[in-house]
Amino acid sequence: MARHNSLHSQLVAWMKILLPLAALGLLSTLFLLSRTVDPNQPIPVAEVGLEQRAQEQGASNATFTGVTDEGDLITLNAEVARPDPRDPRKILADVVDSRLTLTSGSLIDIVSDEAEVHQDEFTVKLIGDVQITTSTGYRMNTEILNSRFDMLYAQTPGPVTGNGPPGDIDAGRMLLAPNEETGDTHLFFTDGVKVIYQLQNAED
DSSP: OHHHHHHHHHHHHHHHHHHHHHHHHHHHHHHHHSOOOOTTSOOOOOSSOHHHHHHTOOEEEEEEEEEOTTOOEEEEEEEEEEEETTEEEEEEEEEEEEEEEOTTSOEEEEEEEEEEEETTTTEEEEEEEEEEEETTSOEEEEEEEEEESSSSOEEESSOEEEEETTEEEEESEEEEEEOTTTOOEEEEEESSOEEEEOOOOTTO
8 A cells, every 4th residue: 555655646746747837838838839020020010000990080971050040940961070180170072962951941962073161251163063952943063162060152263054944054153042132042143154045935
């Protein structure tokens, strides 16, 4: 019985030596198989730089709204909106569609490729293939349209073309604003206006 206890004690003693050695051997094998790390090499990061990622911060399906003193509702929707990296007060928007719902019941729909929304000044600049459609029958096209969220106002700084109830229209500028005398909203065309009238049939 004493001999059995002696063998058991010797076995336990040897295991205390062999097991740590085996563990060290496994760890050394892992280090040998692992890739050598060069401390001079830069840490691998994503290819998109921090500056680009900052510029891409924004929101999808963004909506901007405003109400004029007269109660007209102005709504602008954009597929993507993000802060302007050059001016934090501005929001840059892509694929824009907006609607002006007038208290008179008339609707004005405007779509454009891009927009610049200035939050502090309540202004928006619609840029690129701007298409203006009114429920009164006008369809106009221009490249830039300046508008506001706090009042009924929209103006093109450059040429505008399209058609309406009178016929085909070309003008150097167009202004959407209330008439000072009646208060009704009108489209005003200026700077070399050309209209090709559409003759109505006698039956009309």
